[in-house]
Structure formats: C-alpha cells, structure tokens
Amino acid sequence: MKTERIGIINVGASAFRMYIGEYSGDSERSLDYLVKPLRIGTDTFTQGYIGLENVKKATEILKIFKLKLEEYGIHKYKALCTSGVREATNQDFFLDYTHLHSGIKLEVLDPSEEVYIKYVGVRNSVPGFSTLEQNGLVFANVSSGNVTLNITLKNKLLYAGTLPYGSLRMRQMFRSISHIKRHKAIEEYVRKMIVSVVATLDPEIKCSHLLGAGSSINLMLRLFKPSGNIITREQLEEIYARVRMMSLVELTEELGLRKDEASVLLPTIITYLQLMDIVKNDYFSFSRLTFPHTMSLYYSGRIKDTHLSSRIKNTLISIAEKYRADTKHARWVNYFARKFFDEFSDLHSLGRDSRVILEASVILHDVGKYVSDDALATNSYHIIKSLKIPGLDSKMLLMAAAVVYEGNKTFHEKEPQEYASMTSAERLTIRKLAGIMLISKALDMGNNRHITDIDIQMSDQIIVYARAEREPYLEMYTFDHQKLLFTETFGTAIELRARISYD
C-alpha cells in the first residue's frame, strides 16, 4: 500500500500552523504539528496591508516550516492563507516575497472553500452531524479574522456568511478602549452581528444546536481543558465574569495563556456567549480537529463529502425559494440540463465541477426577478456571485453567475467587470453551459411541465424527442429561438421534435 506524507501550512490572521500527516490506505498518522503566533491580521485589519516587519517574520517562520518538510522528505505540500493575507492590499507582494525568500509557495484560500473544508472536516468528525443539521444547527467557525456562520435546518441551508467579526479583528478595532471597558464595546459589536444574522431568518425558526470550530477552539481547550467536546454557557459566563476587566498581563499570568491567546480571549468568549442566544441549548459542542489537520485530511482525499451534491442542490433550491423563484420549474429545468450535460459529455468534454456550475445556474436562473424583470441577467448575476454556499467556491459561483448572465442577457445590459479577467477557456465553458441551460429552460418555458421527458438521438445532428402530454407549442417555439448559442458553441445542429403520448 502506498504511503504518502502531506504537509499543510496554514497562514492565519494570528498564527502560522503546520500539520504533517502520513497516509497509508485508510490509516492516518499525525507526524508533526507546529504553531507559531504571528499576528499579521493586526496589520491587515488596522492598516489594510501587512507591514514589512511582519512580512520578514512570516518568511522566517516559513523557512522553519520548510525545514520541517525536508525533515520528513516531503515534496507535496499545500500552504494556504486565510483572511490575514486574503484581505491585505499587498497580498501579491507578501506571496512573492515569502516565496522568494523561504521557498514556500503560498496560495490564498477562497473564503467559501475555507468554510467548506472546515464544514466537511467537522461533519466527518462530529458523530450525528446529519441529525444535528436536521434539527437545526448553527455551525460557527470563530477564528481570528472572521466568523463564518452556516445555519441549517432540515438539511436546508438557511444562512451562510463570512462576517468580519474575528477575535483579533475585534481586538484591534477596540484596542484604544481601556481594558476596563473594552468588553462592553465588543459585546455591542457582536450583538450587531447576531441581530443582522437573525434578521435574515424566519422568526419562528430556532435551531437546537451550536457547533464551534476554528482557532477559537484551541483557546477554549487550553482554558477549560474539557474532557468531552462540550462547553457550557455557565462555564463561559463564569470565566467571563472573572476576566472581562483584566489586562493582558493579568490574563496571561492568571490563566497561563500565551500573550497571543490572551489578547483574543474576550472577543472569543463574547462571540460564543452571544451565538448561544440564537440556539435552544445552553452549551456548544466542538470538534478538536485543527484546521491544518482538516486540510490535510481534505487534500489527501481522506474526508469525502458523500452528500455534497444533494446538499448543494437543497441549498440552491432554498436560495431560489428565498428569491421567490418557481422552484418546481427550476427542478424540472435542472433535470433536463443534467440529462443534456451527461449525454453531451463527448461534445463538451467538461468535468464534474462544470456540472455543478450548470446545476447552480439552472436552479438560480430566475433569481434576478426578485429585484425586477428589467435587467434580469445583471440582477441574477450579482445575486449569484454574492452567495456563500459550502462546497461551491467563489470561482464556481462566479462562473454560475456568468452562465446565467450569458443566457439571459439583453443587448442593453453591460458586461460585468469580472468578464475582463476571465480566460478564453473560462469564457468558452460559460458559453457551453449557457447553451445547455437555454435549451433546457426552453423545455419548460410555460412553467407547466408539459414535456415530461426527453430522449436524445445523436448523429450528424442532435434530435431531442420530447415526450409530452399535449402539444408543447411554447416550448417548441422557444427551443427553436434559444438553440442558437448551443449551435454556435458546439458547431452541431439541434432539433426538438415532440412525441405526444396518448392513452
């Protein structure tokens, strides 16, 4: 059985972490784990860029990590940065400088991918996760830079967002306020986050469970040393009452925390206490998996999201519902689109991700109507690209938005800015998927499911035989008018023929 070792480096807002795992078949062995505090987020969140001193310190840490890779003879590694680098205006300089001087090539992790990896990591490590999601789960990834929330009920994603309420960010925001009063400012700020999240939810909805993750968990572990995987409100309130007016020095001395940990203690406690207000239980559970460990499992293929596609589909439907789209129609069109995609695989030669993009485009193709019927393409485009869906990274969502735009655009709508930076291959994919979306949409143009199914015959030209209960006039007409993009993109003629079924 082949054994492989993977090194994962995570450049977070407050610390650099490294995990080295050895994988053989299904077994995993943790070889090494390093933590080096460096608060690059302090620079990013206050001045917008990472100062040169911290760039150099970061390089020194990465040199150490490189030694570790060499120690284990590892050539395969992933070095990923989160918000501390992602939000820095000198991100490119940081990546280039550190690469040049340490030899470690860093990549910036897309926020939605970050959330997704954390999500699947926790999903795989917390027993009964599906039941929790069924009963209503607030999954909170509380880290130094951001708080990411996913609220799920009955397997539908009710809320997904990455919010700039990370503990280090808050600490920096309120650093000029005396430590005697600082907790009040943080309380108020976190409250604002909670209120804005709750406002998007149905007031009747109450989730039963809070599940914490992120670097905040390490702090909780050091603080409470819990034997199980639960921290209660009572524990948090007790420690909060004790420490809320303490200075940094007092926190380090009294609680035996490192300085970097002590500085983010209050924002972390306050965030968890207030998150507990939106669930029924007076405790939160957590997973002990560190983010680098999770990434190691993820990139080595040891954790798989077996329900990914159905969960994405459910989430897309619930988003479509939220924007008052006709979800029955969306599901119907989606059915045809998938059938076309699978049948035309030799024609389009696109992969699994493109299929997911197509599904997202098809289900959400009408969401722009929520704003207005005018400029439907542009409205839908902006809505889709701003979504946060675990399992779909922002690039995929942008592609889905572009497919919808491409399919719905009218001659007076201005091309979105992001188009300029797309490659010709990406543009071609968009056109291919938009071509499929348009002919799929045409098959239920009347939103009445007259066409019950299709059969596809491929020869010199493609003939789609529509099985219908009655003559699908509107669909035939629309198909004929919408197939142009398909024909132009794939260079193949396509024709719809109806077969009416009689009793």
Next chain:
Amino acid sequence: MIKNRMNNRELSWLSFNERVLMEAADPSNPLLERVKFAAIYSSNLDEFFMVRVSGVYEQLSAGDERPDQSGLTPRALINDIASRSRRLNDLQQDIFRQLKVELEREQIYFPDLSDRHFDDILESIFLDEIMPVISPVTVDPSHPFPFIYSRRMCIIVELTRNNKPYTSLIMIPETLRRAYKVRKGKKVYIFTVEEIIKKHLHMLLKGYDINRVGLFRVTRDADLELTTASSEDLLRSMQRSLSQRKKGDVNRVEVSGDIAESSLEFLQRMVGFTRTQVDFVNGTIDLTFLFGLSELKESLMFPPFKPRPLKRLEGGADIFDLIKEKPLYFFRPYSSFSVVTDLIAKAAKDDNVLAIKMTLYRANKNSRILASLLEAARRGKQVSVVVELKARFDEERNIEWAKNLEEAGCIVTYGIVGLKIHAKCMLIVRREADKIVRYTHIATGNYNENTATVYTDVDLITADDSMGRDATQLFNYLMGFTEEERWSVMRVAPFSLRSSIIAMIDQEISFAKRGESAEIIMKANSLIDEEIINKFYEASQAGVKVSLIIRGICGLKPGIKGLSENIHVRSIIGRFLEHARILYCKHGGAGIYCITSADMMPRNLNGRVELMVEVTDSDMKASLKHFLDVSLADNKKAWEMHDDKYTKLLPMNGEEEIHSQRYFLECEI
C-alpha cells in the same frame, strides 16, 4: 506545628561533601582512589563557594535577613558555612597527612624541601619551567596591586631593601603544572609548584631581603548572569559573561597557616574580604592536584572494568530492528554507553535516516557523538542540536562545539531564554518502507562518553510512536519552531513535570487512605523543592512508605514523629557518582516506574527544561525494580539520614554485605 521542617540546602550540601571526604578515609577503597576522593572534595568545595556561597552573599548584600525554611538567616548561614567548611578542611588535611603516610609505604613521597637531596633537580625545574613564566609584582606607586584571579595560587612575600619594606606578589600562572613528580627508581617524589617557588624566591627577588612568605588563594563568584532578552543574543552574551567569571566578588580566601598577620591585613585591605571569609590551611592549600596522582600505580586504583555490551546486540542484528521489536535500555556505567554512540554513528551513515536531533548539555572533548553529528550533516542529513550554553563550567566547550556544528551545516539553537535545557533526548527520524519511524533516546545522564564510565545513569531507546511524537514536539519547542507546550507521554518541566510528580504522590496518598499498601521510592541527586518535600510529608502522614535515595542535598527531614516517620533517606557514595533519577510508585500493585533528568529542586522543576517518562516495558520495569531494591539494601556504601545527620551503614552481625555498585558491576541488571 513542627518548626524548621526542612534542612538548609547549603549545609546539606556540605554534609554531602563530608560523605565524599569520608571516602578518602575509608580503608576499603584502594589508596589512590582515596587520594582522588580528597581531590574531589576540594574541587566540589571550590564550586560550592563559586556558586552557592555567592548566592548567600548576594542575599546578604541585598539586606535580606529573613530566615529560610530551615530557620537560618543568610548571616547565620554564612557563619555556619564558614565554621563547617573549616572543620571539614581540617579533617581533610588530617586525612591527607594519614594518606601521605600510607603512600610512603607504596613509595610515593611528599618530601620536605629542606632535604637538600633534591636541590639540583628542583633548581632545574625552577629555572627551566617555572621562572620563565612567572613575574613577581612588587607593589609600589608605579606597580599597583594586581587583580587576583579566582582559584589562582599566589605567594605573598614581605621584603626589605635598603631598610625599606616592600610587598611582592607572585601569581602562579594556570599554564604551570601544579605538581612535579620526580622518579628515582621505583620511588616517586611529589613537589608542588608553590613549594618549589618558595624555595627559590631568592633567585626571583634578587637584591631584596626576604622576611616573610605566605600562600593564598581566593575564590570568586562564578555564577554567570545573562542579561540577554532574546535567544539570538545568547551566544554573544555568554561569551561576554565568561570573560567576567574570573572577576566576580571574593567569597573565600584560603591562606597558609604560616602567613604573617601583616601580610593578611595587607591582602584584606587590597583584595577586600572579611575575616569570616578567611580559611587558614594547616597543610596544603587546594588538594585538587591530587587528581594527577591517579595514574601513578594502577594497582592502587579500583580494578579496571569494561562496561558490558548489551546482550541483545550480540547477535549482530540491526539495531533499528531490535529497537522496533522492543525498547533497548541499559544502566551506565555497568553497560556500555557505546550503544548510543554507535547508534548515532550508524544513523549518520544510514541513507534512510532523514534527521537527527539532540540536546547537548555537557559533551566531552573528542566526542564521538559530535563527530558523528558532523558527519551526518556533511552527508546532507538534517542535524539539529540544542546546545545549552549555560551548562556551568562547560560553557566554553559548548560554545566551541556549537560553532563547529554550525560550520558543518547543523541547525544549532541555544534553547530558550530563561530556561536551561537539562533534558537528555535524542531523536532519529528514519524512512522505512516509505513510512516515518522515529527512534527516541531518553536518559538521566548527559551525552558525554567520559562521564558515562563514571556516573550511574539509565538510558532508554524506543521506537514507540507516542514517544517519538512527543520528542518531535520537544525539539520543535526547544528550537523555537512552535509555541505548543503539550505532550502526551512525556512530562516536561517547567510545564507538567512538577504537577505530574505531585499527582503521582497524591495517588499513593489516596491508596494509603483507602487502607491499601502504598509505597514510593525516589532516587535523585538532590531533593530541596519545598512543594515536593511537603507532599512527601503528607504522604508519610497518610501512611505511604517513602524510601528516598538522595545522593546529595536533601532538605527533607526523615523519621520525625508526626511529620515523616514513614520516610527513610539514604545516600550512596562510591566509586561511581550516583546520577540516575528514578521514581517508583506502587500504584495499588501496578507499579509505575519513571525515569527523569530532573532533580527535585526548584531550579530544575521551574527554571529548566527537564523530561520525565514512564517506563512501560515490563523487562525494564523489572530491571528498575531490581536496581532500586539493591540500592536500598546497600550496607557498604550507603549513609542513612536521621534528622539532618548521616550515619554510615554497616552490615549487622551476620548480615550479608551488599555493595550495590560492586554488585551491578558483577551481575547483569
């Protein structure tokens, strides 16, 4: 409430040195070994004054008048130290006189220089070897009083010329040997350099009338204070401090018994010391030169011994395979430390070895281990060495090694500011069938091939993955690669070692309180930590049987009613320096055995990085049990403590004589 529940640390140390001195008087030791013990006593005492007494003087000068746990104020302690060390020094000179008588029977002589028989040869020695390198300083306005370096033998001479008085000082350079051996047939005559100089002063101070001659030697504070704030500066700061070592405050002045009062007053004025610090020596000052006599006659030394090779290695099987199959362990010096040196040498050449890491506290000159590390680095392996620059009196050698290692491409780090790295640990990272296997060596003693033949220690080499992971984490921490301070199987000071020991004692207390048999055995070099001592008292009061084998300082008072009647303390002083640190707890019969690098002292538990691991291998546990049982049964080289006094044990009538070190030399543990 029992007052003064603890013995004073310094006085307890003096008591230890007294036990060492008594080995010089023990006729069951070979004669030249007895001479060597007299030298060890002197060397120990020098270090004591340079380091420990300095601390007490610092307390005094800071105006600290608070009594310690033994009830002594710093002032009272200084007086006690002075009077006890004087008494012991007198005893040492008595023993030396007796030794000289016995040495004469073996044709080794310390002749009186008035014997003209040696005039010619002594004059040659003086003219050829000594005179060219000494420069007397006759003090006058143009020749101010020179700085007197620590532990440098000096001669003070009162002179006159043209009826005008002068004082001259001769500092004997370190480059000169202290004793000259003159062989005539089978007879060996020994002369000290100061006596030869004294005899030839007229040649050195021509034109002067020599009136009075005296010898003196000052001992100065040598405890280094590093003021650095970051580890990058540690090397430079250490180099700076070392140059200051010889210039510390004076703590002791040894003077020859015949020194003139006027000379002493002059010195007191010029050097700056008090009369409490003066020690009149009626005999020979500084007997450390006796170390040099040990090669004179092999027959008068302990019979040579060859450390046993490990049986498991005899078949020629691959050592890595053997360790994977079962941990290797051994007891130094009875078994050969070459297991470790050979392992490192093999690792250095092994293509599958990716990395070698080790701590370095005290390495010897011409260390094979360090040579192997250099080779490993040259072969492209990742070699990381955590060098403790603050290893007292080995600092210069460690700096030198550090530089050599760095030049060869090793990653050298100097540990953590504020913490001494005392843990002895080595890690070999090896790729085997594409998997990583980590071999961890943990010991109670240093990576020093010389002391490995003199100090008793325990070594464990294992391929246990939890241990390897913790060792990795330890090196990550020591090298500044991580801030994580969590270990799963290792107990590491200053983080979890103390609390683990306390928890283990607490466990025994709870067994005792439940009416079950409870027992603790601890073997260490020193026990002075107040929290641990109080926990032992608590254990005793709960009914736990506590046996302590503490070679040196022991702050605990055993056998005191209502406090410690279940505690027995013994100290073993013998041919080998007892150095293994072992902790045993009965634990309801399960028996927990731990080995550790730490002594039970606040400095070890709070200010050093130390390791403790539990031994899980059943064979090693059995060996440790056997080792402790025999040590506790020793009635030949063991001293038993009552209150703060030690009594040497003797076999009772009809009782079998048990000499633990001799036993371990003869029988495999």
